[in-house]
Amino acid sequence: MAITTLDGVIAGAEPPQFVFKVASPTLGQGRPYTPFYLAGIPGAAVAPTPGIGGAALTSYAGQIAWVNPTGASLSYLCRFGGASSGSGGTLLLCDRLWHNSGISVTSTTAQTVNSVTFPARDNNGTTNGDGVLVGLEVSTATGAGTPTITVGYTNSVNTSGRTGTNAVASAATSSIGSFYPISLQADDFGVRSIQTVTFSATWTSGTVHLVAYRVLAAVDVVNAGVFGAVDAVTGGFPRLYDNTVPFLLFVPGASTASNIVATMTVSQG
Amino acid sequence: MAITTLSDVAANMRPTVFANKAGVSNQGGTFRITNAWYSSGHPPAATANTSGLAGQAVTGNAAALPFTNSASAATYLVRVSRPSALTSGPLSGNPGMFQIVDRLWENSGLDRTLTTAQTVNSVTWPARDNDGTTNGEGVFLAIEVSTATGTGTPSVTVSYTNSLGTSGRTGTSIVSAWGSAAAGAWVPIGLAAGDTGVRSVQSVTFSATWGTTGVLHLVAYRPICILSSTRTALNTFQEDALTLGMPRLWNNSQLMYLFYPSTTGPNNSGAMNVTYAQG
Numbered sequence: 001m002a003i004t005t006l007d008g009v010i011a012g013a014e015p016p017q018f019v020f021k022v023a024s025p026t027l028g029q030g031r032p033y034t035p036f037y038l039a040g041i042p043g044a045a046v047a048p049t050p051g052i053g054g055a056a057l058t059s060y061a062g063q064i065a066w067v068n069p070t071g072a073s074l075s076y077l078c079r080f081g082g083a084s085s086g087s088g089g090t091l092l093l094c095d096r097l098w099h100n101s102g103i104s105v106t107s108t109t110a111q112t113v114n115s116v117t118f119p120a121r122d123n124n125g126t127t128n129g130d131g132v133l134v135g136l137e138v139s140t141a142t143g144a145g146t147p148t149i150t151v152g153y154t155n156s157v158n159t160s161g162r163t164g165t166n167a168v169a170s171a172a173t174s175s176i177g178s179f180y181p182i183s184l185q186a187d188d189f190g191v192r193s194i195q196t197v198t199f200s201a202t203w204t205s206g207t208v209h210l211v212a213y214r215v216l217a218a219v220d221v222v223n224a225g226v227f228g229a230v231d232a233v234t235g236g237f238p239r240l241y242d243n244t245v246p247f248l249l250f251v252p253g254a255s256t257a258s259n260i261v262a263t264m265t266v267s268q269g
Numbered sequence: 270m271a272i273t274t275l276s277d278v279a280a281n282m283r284p285t286v287f288a289n290k291a292g293v294s295n296q297g298g299t300f301r302i303t304n305a306w307y308s309s310g311h312p313p314a315a316t317a318n319t320s321g322l323a324g325q326a327v328t329g330n331a332a333a334l335p336f337t338n339s340a341s342a343a344t345y346l347v348r349v350s351r352p353s354a355l356t357s358g359p360l361s362g363n364p365g366m367f368q369i370v371d372r373l374w375e376n377s378g379l380d381r382t383l384t385t386a387q388t389v390n391s392v393t394w395p396a397r398d399n400d401g402t403t404n405g406e407g408v409f410l411a412i413e414v415s416t417a418t419g420t421g422t423p424s425v426t427v428s429y430t431n432s433l434g435t436s437g438r439t440g441t442s443i444v445s446a447w448g449s450a451a452a453g454a455w456v457p458i459g460l461a462a463g464d465t466g467v468r469s470v471q472s473v474t475f476s477a478t479w480g481t482t483g484v485l486h487l488v489a490y491r492p493i494c495i496l497s498s499t500r501t502a503l504n505t506f507q508e509d510a511l512t513l514g515m516p517r518l519w520n521n522s523q524l525m526y527l528f529y530p531s532t533t534g535p536n537n538s539g540a541m542n543v544t545y546a547q548g
Contacts, residue, residue: 006275006511007273007274007275007276009511009515010272010273010274010275010277010278010510010511010515011271011272011273011274013514013515013516013517015399015400015406015407015516015517016407016492016493016494016514016516017407017465018407018409018492020443020457020459021443022443022444022459023444039441039443039459040443040459040460041409041443041457041459041460042460042462042463042464042465043440043459043460043461043462043463043464044462045462046462061462061463062462062463065407065465078514078515079512079513079514081495083366083495083497083529083531085299085300085529085531086299223364223531224299224531224532225299225300225364225365225366225529225530225531225532226364226365226366226497226531227366227495227496227497228497229495229497229512231511231512231514232511233511259300259443259444261300261366261495261529263492263494263495265514265516267514
């Protein structure tokens with residue numbers, strides 16, 4: 001089955017999932033941040049500890065609630081909206097496919113990752129990695145240092161030896177929830193697997209994780225406290241696969257500590 | 270029965286419900302949430318409940334947005350609209366956002382000066398969670414003020430049973446309580462990691478006294494939708510069945526609306542129009 005009409009969207013709408021997180025630390029203007037580790041609704045996630053090869057995710061405590069469809073039904077994003085109390089910016093709804101632990105923040109040599117196979121939730125519902133991106137996430141605040149982060153990966157068409165670096169400059173004392181998206185190499189459309197991660201300089205202390213994720217929707221938060229939303233049509237009706245692990249990223253327009261509020265509605269049919 | 274097409278939505282719309290409630294005084298901070306439950310206007314202001322610590326299911330309160338039950342049809346919220354706030358006059362207030370929620374349960378008798386656990390042991394919720402059951406899926410908690418408080422900024426911790434029936438879960442206040450909180454002030458409570466709702470409440474604990482005056486309540490609620498509201502011009506903000514995501518409402522729904530201010534200043538006057546479809 002698939003939803004192919006607006007009537008199908010109407011008929012398949014599930015109850016909305018609500019998000020409301022406690023205030024973040026002071027943010028970095030233009031530096032992405034995730035409220036994943038903050039208390040609120042949903043509750044705070046615990047930093048993962050699967051090891052450097054990581055774990056493919058089908059659920060994780062702290063994610064936005066998800067219910068698989070029954071029978072042969074498929075899932076789509078029907079509505080996504082949100083606001084930030086402290087500033088405008090861009091709020092992203094993402095599917096968290098994989099994450100790891102055990103990265104040394106003081107090493108300046110290549111650290112072997114050799115990620116386990118990502119779950120079949122790329123843009124096409126496969127493990128190829130089309131549309132799958134990688135970020136470096138902070139679960140314990142880092143110390144001094146502003147390293148360049150280089151990730152060695154295999155792309156979605158299975159070409160190995162590709163490299164990408166952090167799209168946003170790292171910051172000393174990056175707070176919990178800081179999230180550094182890793183760029184793709186030219187002509188790449190996604191990441192199938194990760195082989196290495198390298199820091200150009202020490203980050204002194206802290207705990208970080210690589211996260212493989214797929215962006216499902218983005219909304220403009222035009223100003224602090226103003227709610228922005230997309231619906232089935234304006235959001236492009238993205239397909240969501242079974243065992244989606246929804247979480248949020250926020251790119252703030254100012255550094256003001258912020259509460260994040262969001263709502264996600266899925267249509268299944 | 271259920272509504273499964275846009276044609277069904279159009280064919281089964283009920284007359285629009287018009288509401289207009291007085292605003293709440295300046296609460297002095299972004300996202301210091303207030304509700305219109307105790308505000309005058311239409312629907313009328315609620316009288317603070319005196320049900321006791323175990324509380325009561327909320328089913329027929331005149332302060333809720335008017336709602337007509339159906340014995341056989343399913344009910345959905347298919348349209349919400351409100352005008353933007355102005356800087357002065359009857360529609361004066363802050364920019365921010367509105368949230369419509371279903372008020373499931375409320376209690377009374379909380380001691381705002383006590384800093385030890387207060388036993389609640391809530392009575393069973395009405396069958397109005399996300400799935401129309403009493404399990405509490407998508408049901409959350411908040412502390413509500415019905416008589417303005419004194420000084421004090423306690424955090425609030427609740428011990429609850431989650432929607433899967435697991436007891437001993439704890440949640441804490443998402444925004445800090447604030448001193449001199451007006452009637453209608455609303456402090457939402459978070460969940461333990463992995464939880465998706467609250468089935469019942471066992472106790473509540475304040476970290477500090479909330480002043481020498483004030484009356485507080487614990488409220489269980491289910492979020493229905495969120496609507497933006499700016500203050501740039503006399504615009505009307507509307508959401509329809511498609512943009513709302515067709516939220517389902519259960520018989521005896523007790524809808525009210527919360528306001529999340531985006532700046533300091535008087536909280537919004539509460540003009541709100543809603544339309545249901547039943548089919």
